[in-house]
Structures are given as C-alpha cells and as structure tokens.
Amino acid sequence: MLAFGVTSVATAMGKLQGNIEAVDVSDLVGDAPSPTSTEPGDPNAGKALNILLLGSDQRDGENAALGGEAEGMRSDTAIVMHISADRSRVELVSIPRDSLVDIPSCTMTDGTTTRARHDMFNSAFATGATIGKDIGSAAACSIKTVQSTTGVTINDYAVIDFSGFVKMVDALGGVSICIPNDMKSPLAGLDVKAGQQTLDGTTALAFARARKGTGVGDGSDTNRLGRQQRFLAAMATTILQKNLLTDATGLIRLLDAATESVTTSPSLASVTNLAGLGLSLKNISPDSISFMTIPFAAAASDRNRVEWTAEADTIWANMAADIPITATEPPVDDTAGAAAGTGAGTAADPTTPTPTGGATAGAPATAPEPTTVDPTPTATKQAGKEQFSAADNTGSCG
Numbered sequence: 475m476l477a478f479g480v481t482s483v484a485t486a487m488g489k490l491q492g493n494i495e496a497v498d499v500s501d502l503v504g505d506a507p508s509p510t511s512t513e514p515g516d517p518n519a520g521k522a523l524n525i526l527l528l529g530s531d532q533r534d535g536e537n538a539a540l541g542g543e544a545e546g547m548r549s550d551t552a553i554v555m556h557i558s559a560d561r562s563r564v565e566l567v568s569i570p571r572d573s574l575v576d577i578p579s580c581t582m583t584d585g586t587t588t589r590a591r592h593d594m595f596n597s598a599f600a601t602g603a604t605i606g607k608d609i610g611s612a613a614a615c616s617i618k619t620v621q622s623t624t625g626v627t628i629n630d631y632a633v634i635d636f637s638g639f640v641k642m643v644d645a646l647g648g649v650s651i652c653i654p655n656d657m658k659s660p661l662a663g664l665d666v667k668a669g670q671q672t673l674d675g676t677t678a679l680a681f682a683r684a685r686k687g688t689g690v691g692d693g694s695d696t697n698r699l700g701r702q703q704r705f706l707a708a709m710a711t712t713i714l715q716k717n718l719l720t721d722a723t724g725l726i727r728l729l730d731a732a733t734e735s736v737t738t739s740p741s742l743a744s745v746t747n748l749a750g751l752g753l754s755l756k757n758i759s760p761d762s763i764s765f766m767t768i769p770f771a772a773a774a775s776d777r778n779r780v781e782w783t784a785e786a787d788t789i790w791a792n793m794a795a796d797i798p799i800t801a802t803e804p805p806v807d808d809t810a811g812a813a814a815g816t817g818a819g820t821a822a823d824p825t826t827p828t829p830t831g832g833a834t835a836g837a838p839a840t841a842p843e844p845t846t847v848d849p850t851p852t853a854t855k856q857a858g859k860e861q862f863s864a865a866d867n868t869g870s871c872g
Contacts, residue, residue, distance in 0.1 A: 516561075516750035517741070518629070522796040523557040523751075525742070526617055526631040527566075528599060529639070530609070549599035549612070550695060551682075551702060554620065554628070556793050561754045565799050566706065567789065568699045568767045568858075571596035572779045575623045580615035582606030588615070594779065595619065609633055609737045624790040630739040638736055639682070640675030643709070646716070648672040651681075651708040652869030659687030670871045673705075681705060696767070696780065700858020700868075703765040707857075707864040710763050760864035766799070767858050800861055 529551030552569040573595040580588045580598070583606050591597075598619040602612035617628045634642075643649055650672045658665050664680035664687065666673070673681060682702045684690045691697035741747050769785040792799045854870075855862035862868055 516754040517747050518751070519754065520559055522559040523629050524626055524793065525555045525557070526613075526620055526628045527551075527553040527555055528613060528616060528631065528633045530599075530612075530633050530635045549596050549616065549633075552595065552599075552616065552620075554624075554626065554793070556626075556796075556799070557751075557755070559796050561758070562762060563798065564755070564758060564763045565793070566703070566763075566765045567793070567799065568703060568765070569595055569620075570696050570699065570767065570770055570780050572695055573768075573770065574773050574775070574779050574781050575619060577601070577615070577619050578622045580611070580618055582611040583608055583614075584611075613737070624794075626790055626794045630742045632739075632742060633737045636679055640679050643673070643675035643678045646709070646712055648674050649678060649705065649709050649712050651705060652867075652871040654869045654871070655689045657681070657684065657687065657689040659684035659690050661686055662690075664690070668871075678705060696770070697858065699767050700856065703767070703862075704857045704868050707760075707763070707765055707862070707866075707868070710864045711760055714760060761866075763864040764799075764861055765857065765863075766861035 528549045530549055550571045552571065554567045554569065556565040556567070557563075558565075571594060574592060575595050577591055577593050577595075577598045579590045580602060582588070582602065586605060588601055588605055598615040599612045602615035603609070606612065606615075613631050613633055617631055620626065620628055650670060653666050653668050653671050655668045656666070659680065662680045662684035664677070664684045666677065666681065682698070682705055684701075685695065685698055686693045691701075766789075768789060769783045770780040771783050773779040773781040789799045792801055855866040855868045857868040
C-alpha cells in the first residue's frame with residue numbers, strides 16, 4: 475500500500491492508453507468547450523485518510539511453502555497509515571500484536587456476532603477469521619477494534635499475506651537495506667551477513683518475520699516491529715529511487731504483483747481511485763514518510779503482554795485531528811505568542827506538560843522533552859523505539 479501511495483497508477487494507465495491509435499479530427503469539428511483534466515482525481519482530495527494495513531499469516535497454498543502449513547489465519551503485523559489532507563505527510567504507526575485492548579462485539583459477514591472482551595489486539599483478526607471464516611470478517615473486527623480503542627476513523631484497509639509480500643519485493647527487483655550485524659534464524663529461514671544487502675522477496679519475508687535466533691534481537695514481537703519498519707522505509711526509498719512514476723515497465727510489474735497480493739476495501743480496489751491518490755502523493759519525499767511504534771509498557775496484569783502508555787492517547791488524538799502525530803498541543807491562549815511575533819501554531823506553553831515528539835515505545839508514561847514536529851534525518855535513529863523517517867539512517871553499514 476505504501477507503493478501505491480508514492481507511485482501513480484495513472485502512469486500504468488497512460489502506458490496502456492498509448493496502445494490506442496489516435497487520429498486528430500479537431501480541425502474538422504471546429505470550436506469545442508475547454509477540455510477538463512484527463513488525470514484521475516483524488517476522490518478524497520482535501521481529506522485525511524487512515525488506512526489499516528494488516529499482515530496475514532494464512533498458511534495454505536503458496537503461503538504454506540513460505541511459512542509452514544498451519545490452520546487458521548492470524549495477523550501479527552498491524553499498521554495504521556495516516557495520509558494528511560494536504561498530502562504532505564504519510565505517517566505509519568505499528569500496533570504490537572500483544573497489546574491488551576478492549577475488543578468490541580464484532581459482526582461477521584454471515585451476520586453472527588462475537589462477544590466483547592479484553593484481549594490481545596491480534597485476537598480481533600483471529601476471531602473474525604475463526605468465527606467468520608473469511609478475511610472480510612477478520613478485517614472488519616480489526617478495524618472496529620482500532621476505531622473503538624483509538625478514536626481514529628479507519629477509511630480503508632488492506633490485508634497482505636506471505637506470498638503477496640514476496641511477490642511485491644521481487645517485482646521491485648529486491649530492496650536494498652543496511653544489515654547492522656549477521657542475522658541467522660533457522661525458524662524463519664533467515665541467514666544474512668552484515669552490510670548493505672539487497673534482499674529478494676523470500677529473504678525479505680524472513681527478515682521481517684524472524685523473532686528468535688542469532689543477531690535478531692530478544693525474541694519478542696515488539697523487537698521485530700522495528701525491523702519491519704526499517705524494511706518498509708527501505709522499500710519506500712527503493713520505489714522513489716527507481717522513479718517508478720516515469721518507469722512504466724517497472725511500475726506495471728509492481729502493480730501486477732500488488733493486485734494479486736492484497737485484499738482491500740472497495741475504494742482501494744478501484745484503479746481510478748488509486749490513480750488519483752497516487753497522483754496526489756507524487757511529490758512526497760522520504761523525509762515526509764515516518765514510522766513509529768505506538769508507545770507501550772509491560773502490562774500490569776501480565777508481564778508477557780503490553781499496554782499503551784498515556785503518550786499513545788496524544789498520538790491517536792493528533793492523527794484523528796490530522797496534525798503531525800508527535801506535535802505538541804497548541805496553547806489554549808496564544809495571544810502572548812502572537813504579540814512576540816510568533817503567531818498561531820507555536821509550541822504549547824511549556825508549563826502545560828503534554829506528550830510530544832520523541833515518544834518512546836516501551837517507556838513509562840511520562841512526557842518527554844519537546845522536539846521538532848517532523849523527524850530530521852540523523853546518523854542514528856532506533857527503529858521501533860522512536861519515530862524516524864525514510865530519510866533517516868537506522869543502521870550502521872559504514
């Protein structure tokens with residue numbers, strides 16, 4: 475979906491349009507009304523969009539060969555992608571699967587309902603898949619859970635499985651990423667050496683899935699979230715560097731893989747809508763695409779689970795209000811700021827502590843020091859621990 479966001483389906487459409495022979499008869503017709511733009515319009519122009527991205531570990535068919543055969547369908551990866559109304563920012567926030575949340579009663583595609591309960595976040599998807607027995611029920615229960623726990627309206631969704639992930643990476647010709655140290659995880663099928671590496675689809679899937687092994691971290695789900703974010707950032711950078719807006723062949727190859735690899739809401743399944751959204755984001759840059767994990771701490775009721783800290787409330791509220799997710803809250807009265815020549819939109823009064831940029835996943839619910847609104851490219855950023863942009867260096871490869 476990030477690929478759709480930073481490329482334009484209209485390019486592919488234009489390539490196909492070129493196959494049609496054109497004969498200009500305008501001189502024979504005479505004057506005509508001024509033509510309107512032939513570019514697909516963004517159906518949500520001027521409106522912010524929130525898209526729930528879900529990774530499914532359904533393991534049948536091609537997926538069984540990649541992840542091992544297993545019954546059921548789970549989602550260990552959930553990301554809320556916010557696209558600002560002015561199309562200047564794309565912000566992706568990961569939700570740990572082990573987050574304890576209130577899951578509401580959900581309605582399945584066959585009309586049956588489930589009971590509300592307090593459980594791990596990914597139980598919403600699993601419940602929909604088990605009781606509803608389809609992706610639609612699983613996605614609907616996940617969406618309802620996100621909306622009820624965050625206050626953020628989810629406009630669309632996309633579900634991608636193992637096979638789809640592999641195909642999209644391979645369609646790009648692989649993704650270049652810094653591997654900070656040797657990593658080996660027999661369970662995930664991962665074996666990569668330190669350095670700048672170009673990962674093919676199968677290796678990229680192993681890189682994103684690995685939890686246990688040598689050099690892959692502490693074995694927790696929250697640890698691998700940072701690795702997944704780093705890979706998505708590298709993927710976005712690859713797409714921009716390949717300039718797929720002007721490379722119709724490469725774009726068509728990517729879209730061909732993408733269209734058979736995701737299950738989406740109806741509006742995202744519309745080529746015209748995707749084209750309009752893509753065109754509206756064609757000027758996006760790596761430093762305007764940011765990633766973070768919702769701030770969390772070990773749950774008081776179960777140290778093997780996590781719960782969101784107070785900082786999370788501010789991030790979700792900012793997203794719902796379409797302001798940078800780690801921005802400080804505006805002051806109640808900015809008269810003094812205006813008199814000083816700073817005007818509206820300045821940082822909040824420092825005497826009023828509010829959660830701000832630099833929110834750290836897994837830290838206590840305390841208000842950190844204010845930082846700039848957007849992440850600034852730096853030499854070191856800890857993916858999964860703090861907000862970073864696709865322009866930031868989150869590895870050490872010399």
